Amino acid sequence: MRPITYLRATDTATAVAAVSTDPTSDFLAGGTTEVDLLRQNVLNPRRLVDINDLPLTGIEGTPDGGLRIGALARMSDVAAAPVVRERFPLIAQALELGASAQLRNMASMGGNLLQRVRCSYFRDAESACNKREPGTGCSAIEGFSRGHAVLGTSEHCIATHPSDVAVALTALDTRVHTLGPNGERAYPVDDFFLLPGDSPHREHPLEHGELITGIEVPAMPLARHSLYLKVRDRESYEFALVSVALALSVMNGTIADVRMALGGVATKPWRARRAEDFLIGAATVRDNFALAARVEMADARPTPMNAFKVELAQRAIVRALDTLGDGTGPGAGSGSSP
Amino acid sequence: MSARGPALTERGAALEERGPGPVRVRLSVNGTEHTLDIEPRVSLLDALRERLDLTGAKKGCDQGTCGACTVWVDGRRVLACLTLAMTCEGREVTTVEGLAGEGELHEMQRAFIAEDAFQCGFCTPGQIMSAVALIEEGHAGNDAEIKEWMSGNICRCAAYPHIRAAIRAVRDRA
Ligand SMILES: Cc1cc2nc3c(=O)[nH]c(=O)nc-3n(C[C@H](O)[C@H](O)[C@H](O)COP(=O)(O)OP(=O)(O)OC[C@H]3O[C@@H](n4cnc5c(N)ncnc54)[C@H](O)[C@@H]3O)c2cc1C
Ligand code: SF4
Ligand code: FES
Ligand code: FES
Numbered sequence: 001m002r003p004i005t006y007l008r009a010t011d012t013a014t015a016v017a018a019v020s021t022d023p024t025s026d027f028l029a030g031g032t033t034e035v036d037l038l039r040q041n042v043l044n045p046r047r048l049v050d051i052n053d054l055p056l057t058g059i060e061g062t063p064d065g066g067l068r069i070g071a072l073a074r075m076s077d078v079a080a081a082p083v084v085r086e087r088f089p090l091i092a093q094a095l096e097l098g099a100s101a102q103l104r105n106m107a108s109m110g111g112n113l114l115q116r117v118r119c120s121y122f123r124d125a126e127s128a129c130n131k132r133e134p135g136t137g138c139s140a141i142e143g144f145s146r147g148h149a150v151l152g153t154s155e156h157c158i159a160t161h162p163s164d165v166a167v168a169l170t171a172l173d174t175r176v177h178t179l180g181p182n183g184e185r186a187y188p189v190d191d192f193f194l195l196p197g198d199s200p201h202r203e204h205p206l207e208h209g210e211l212i213t214g215i216e217v218p219a220m221p222l223a224r225h226s227l228y229l230k231v232r233d234r235e236s237y238e239f240a241l242v243s244v245a246l247a248l249s250v251m252n253g254t255i256a257d258v259r260m261a262l263g264g265v266a267t268k269p270w271r272a273r274r275a276e277d278f279l280i281g282a283a284t285v286r287d288n289f290a291l292a293a294r295v296e297m298a299d300a301r302p303t304p305m306n307a308f309k310v311e312l313a314q315r316a317i318v319r320a321l322d323t324l325g326d327g328t329g330p331g332a333g334s335g336s337s338p
Numbered sequence: 339m340s341a342r343g344p345a346l347t348e349r350g351a352a353l354e355e356r357g358p359g360p361v362r363v364r365l366s367v368n369g370t371e372h373t374l375d376i377e378p379r380v381s382l383l384d385a386l387r388e389r390l391d392l393t394g395a396k397k398g399c400d401q402g403t404c405g406a407c408t409v410w411v412d413g414r415r416v417l418a419c420l421t422l423a424m425t426c427e428g429r430e431v432t433t434v435e436g437l438a439g440e441g442e443l444h445e446m447q448r449a450f451i452a453e454d455a456f457q458c459g460f461c462t463p464g465q466i467m468s469a470v471a472l473i474e475e476g477h478a479g480n481d482a483e484i485k486e487w488m489s490g491n492i493c494r495c496a497a498y499p500h501i502r503a504a505i506r507a508v509r510d511r512a
Pocket of ligand 1: 035
C-alpha cells in the first residue's frame with residue numbers, strides 16, 4: 001500500500017473543494033471499498049479526505065410517503081429504520097442481505113453506490129482490464145467469467161455491478177443528490193449508473209470531487225408490498241449471482257402496477273422495464289410470470305461460463321412474482337437459497 | 339458509527355493535511371489513551387497489533403472477508419483491517435482484551451470455553467466481539483437469526499454449532 005496523506009473535513013463545501021481541486025484526492029467514507037482497493041494497489045490516491053464527520057447521516061420519511069437518506073447514513077442504520085422497513089421493505093431487505101453485520105456498520109449509502117466491481121482481474125492490479133487501465137483489454141471475456149454479467153455488456157467489459165441496495169433503489173425511481181464544484185445536482189438513478197460501452201472506466205456521470213449528499217426515494221405506495229430476492233453461492237456474506245427487487249400491486253387477480261430491477265446479471269443495476277410493460281394488466285398466473293421473465297432476458301449475451309444465469313434469472317423473477325403475487329403480506333419472502 | 343463525536347484535534351485543525359510520514363495520533367483503546375506516531379495508511383488492525391501489542395484481533399484476510407479482525411468502534415462491531423487508525427481519533431475502540439472485567443472473563447468468553455466453541459482459536463477473538471455485539475443488537479432470537487447475523491465471522495475449523503451454543507447460553511442467561 002502506497003503512502004497517503006489524510007485530511008478530515010468538517011463541512012461539505014470544504015470537502016468538495018479539497019477533492020475537486022486535486023486530481024489525486026479521494027473521498028473516504030466507510031473505507032470498505034476505498035481502503036481495500038488502496039491496499040490492493042487498484043486505487044492509488046495520494047490523499048484521502050475523510051468525510052465521516054459531515055452532517056449527512058439523516059434517515060427521514062417525507063410527509064408524502066417518500067424517503068430522504070443522507071449519503072453517510074450507514075447501511076445497518078438505514079436497514080433498521082422503522083420508516084424504511086414500513087414504506088420500502090425491499091430496501092431494508094437488500095441492505096440486510098448484503099455484506100456482513102460488521103461491514104454494514106461501516107459502509108455508507110453513498111459509498112455503496114460507488115463501490116467498485118468484484119471482477120478478480122480488476123482487483124488483482126495486474127491483469128489486462130479496461131476498467132482499471134483503459135485500452136489494455138478485458139481478461140474476463142476469455143477468462144473466468146462465472147460471476148459476470150449477461151445484460152448490458154460490451155466487448156470492452158462484462159463486470160457485474162455488485163451493489164444490492166442500488167438494485168432496490170433502481171426499481172424505485174430514486175434520485176441521487178450531489179454537490180460539486182459547479183453546485184448541486186440531482187440524477188435519476190437510472191442515469192447515474194453508466195453502461196460500460198467503450199469506456200468501462202467511466203461508471204457514473206460524477207465529476208471528480210462531486211460529493212453524493214443524499215438519496216431521495218419518491219413516495220410509492222405499492223412498495224409496501226415488495227421484496228428483494230437474492231440468489232448466491234452461499235447463503236450469507238456473498239454477492240448475488242442473481243437478485244430481483246420487486247414491488248407489486250395486484251387487483252382482482254390482475255397486476256395493477258409493478259416495479260422490477262435485477263442485480264447480479266447486468267453491468268449496472270438493471271431496471272426490468274420490458275418485464276414491467278408485459279406484466280401491467282396481466283393476470284397473476286405463472287405462465288405470464290415466465291413470459292415476462294423470458295422477455296426481459298431475451299437480449300442476454302452470456303459467456304459459456306455464466307450461461308446458467310439466464311435461466312437462473314428467469315426462475316428468480318418467477319419466484320419473486322409468485323411470492324408477492326399470491327397475496328402474501330407486505331415485505332414477505334426474502335429467501336436467499338435458489 | 340453514526341454517533342460520531344467531534345475530533346480530538348482542535349477546531350480548524352480539521353483542514354490540516356497530515357502525513358504521508360508518521361504523524362502523532364491519539365487513540366483511546368479499552369479506556370486507555372495512547373499516543374503513537376503512525377503513517378496515515380496504517381490500519382487500525384496494524385496499529386493495535388504492531389504498535390500497541392494488542393494481538394487479540396487477528397489478521398485473516400486483510401480485505402474484509404473473514405471477520406477475524408472484528409473490534410468495536412464507539413460500541414459498534416466493525417472490521418479493523420478496513421479501518422484506518424487515524425479515522426478512530428476521538429472514538430472509543432474496544433478489543434477482546436478490553437472485554438474481561440477485573441480478573442474475570444466476560445460471560446461470552448466463559449461460554450466459549452464451556453461450550454468448546456473453538457478448535458485452533460484463530461477466529462475466536464473476532465467471534466466473541468461479534469457475539470457480544472449480536473446479543474446487544476437483539477439479533478440472537480433463534481438459530482437462523484444467529485447464523486445470519488454471525489455470517490461475517492468465518493471459522494475454518496467449522497466450530498459453528500458450538501459457537502451458536504455459546505451464544506444461546508449467554509442469551510438465555512440475560
Ligand atoms: C467482503 C465484502 C463483502 C461485501 N458484500 C456486499 C454485498 O453483498 N452487497 C453489497 O451491496 N455490497 C457488498 N460489499 C460492498 C460494500 O457494501 C461497499 O464496500 C460499501 O457500501 C462502500 O461504502 P463505504 O462507505 O465503505 O465507501 P468507501 O469505501 O469509503 O468509498 C467507496 C468509493 O466511493 C467514494 N465515496 C464514498 N462516499 C462518497 C460520497 N458521499 N460522495 C462521493 N464519493 C464517495 C470513495 O471515494 C470511494 O471511491 C461488500 C464489501 C466487502 C469488503
Ligand atoms: S470484466 Fe471489466 S473489470 Fe473485469 S477484466 Fe474485463 S474490463 Fe476489467
Ligand atoms: S482480517 Fe479483517 S476481515 Fe479478515
Ligand atoms: S476455531 Fe479455528 S478458525 Fe475458528
